[in-house]
Amino acid sequence: MSHHIVEVHELEHTYPDGTAAVRGISFRIHHGEAVAVVGANGAGKSTLLLHLNGYLTPQSGTVRIGDFPLTKETVKDIRRAVGMIFQDPDDQLFMPSVYEDVAFGPLNLGLPPEEVEQRVQQALQRTGVEHLRERPPYKLSGGEKRAVAIATVLAMSPDILVMDEPTSNLDPLSRRTLIELLAGFHHTKIIATHDLDMVIDLCERTIVIHEGTIMADGPTTDIFNDDLLLKKSHLERPLRMQACPFCSRR
Ligand SMILES: Nc1ncnc2c1ncn2[C@@H]1O[C@H](COP(=O)(O)OP(=O)(O)OP(=O)(O)O)[C@@H](O)[C@H]1O
Secondary structure, three states, X not given: OOOEEEEEEEEEEEOOOOOEEEEEEEEEEEOOOEEEEEOOOOOOHHXXXXXXXXXXXXXEEEEEEOOEEOOOOOHHHHHHHEEEEOOOHHHOOOOOOHHHHHHHHHHHOOOOHHHHHHHHHHHHHHOOOHHHOOOOHHHOOHHHHHHHHHHHHHOOOXXXXXXXXXOOXXXXXXXXXXXXXXXXXXXXXXXXXXXXXXXXXXXXXXXXEEOOEEEEEEEHHHHHOOHHHHXXXXXXXXXXXXOOOOOOOO
16 A cells, blocks of 8 residues: 555636636645645635545546545545544535434444444544534534534544634634544545644644646745745734734744
């Protein structure tokens, strides 16, 4: 097996209206790495992420997850390895209760009832939402929904977690709780986000996307200290790295 768990090579994607969203992207990610994908609105982050578990298949170029090249034939295996957490938890939660949402994936795998129960219990415990087990997901708060969406993914025991804007629309405390939760996961993590302060907390490596191409790929601290790169990519230093507006100290 390759020691690169994710390999993307010369990936391109053009939408039917002619928008070239991903224009020749290549990178490799090792087991256990936590990698941020950052870039301005419309840079191509979500389009790239949708290729990592087969919601989109390559028009040109390749995506490999572990031993499998992504094709229509391997997509089922790839979805078992890669858990995708969407920006809007409502895209992920559709059953009448939290329990049923978290059990949905394991039941679809045809697992025996005891194992389904065990996976659901563990996933709810790890995300701290056991008490919501019988609640209808649509009545939960944004932070609770996000945690349940993560539980639905954990119940599938993926190797890799791919997340699109996991902290969007969360209040500061829910955001902090989520960051602590994610920091405790030992999965390979790929996180597309505008929350650059979260990136400092979670990701040792950052890939900067600009107009569908990779502008930079390296240690997060190097990227966030490169003001010219940030400017060219329409990004700003994370708040934590900006000068204090009152005392002008960093
Ligand atoms: N379904 C679609 N049809 C046509 N164009 C699309 C579609 N989805 C995205 N695009 C376009 O592709 C480009 C990349 O969009 P994408 O959503 O991947 O960017 P992003 O970096 O995730 O942006 P954001 O930070 O705003 O979420 C944009 O120009 C966008 O308008």
